Amino acid sequence: MSEPVWLRDPRDEGVGYPLIVVPMPGLSGVLHAGPIPGRLRDRLAPLHLDLLAMAGLQRILCLVPRHDLAGPLRMPSYEPAARARFADRFEILPIADFGLPPDERAFDRGIDATRAALTAGERVLVHCAAGCGRTTEG
Numbered sequence: 001m002s003e004p005v006w007l008r009d010p011r012d013e014g015v016g017y018p019l020i021v022v023p024m025p026g027l028s029g030v031l032h033a034g035p036i037p038g039r040l041r042d043r044l045a046p047l048h049l050d051l052l053a054m055a056g057l058q059r060i061l062c063l064v065p066r067h068d069l070a071g072p073l074r075m076p077s078y079e080p081a082a083r084a085r086f087a088d089r090f091e092i093l094p095i096a097d098f099g100l101p102p103d104e105r106a107f108d109r110g111i112d113a114t115r116a117a118l119t120a121g122e123r124v125l126v127h128c129a130a131g132c133g134r135t136t137e138g
Contacts (some may be wrong), residue, residue, distance in 0.1 A: 049086075063126065
């Protein structure tokens with residue numbers, strides 16, 4: 001993986017969003033990895049999603065289970081904000097932290113759709129919560 005490119009906006013308190021390029025030889029699209037947009041601050045999620053869209057990302061694959069978004073991560077507005085910006089190009093393929101996908105077939109379909117998007121030249125973000133566990137283990 002590469003060093004992160006930081007997407008920044010002055011409304012972001014100077015924190016920014018780290019976008020890492022994951023090499024995908026033979027595919028015309030670009031796979032990115034990172035933490036959840038908003039970086040665990042729910043109020044920053046819409047800003048980071050806007051930055052990602054302006055940077056040309058076309059699809060987001062979230063590996064965080066829905067119950068973690070609303071519960072432990074305290075990011076209840078993330079999924080609605082992501083769906084508002086990316087519509088059906090936002091997908092949740094839940095994996096518990098240090099776990100395996102609960103529905104292997106659904107996970108395989110999501111991976112196949114991501115591969116098709118990358119083959120078609122899309123820029124895709126895959127993220128978990130912090131961007132260093134589920135995201136980098138796959």
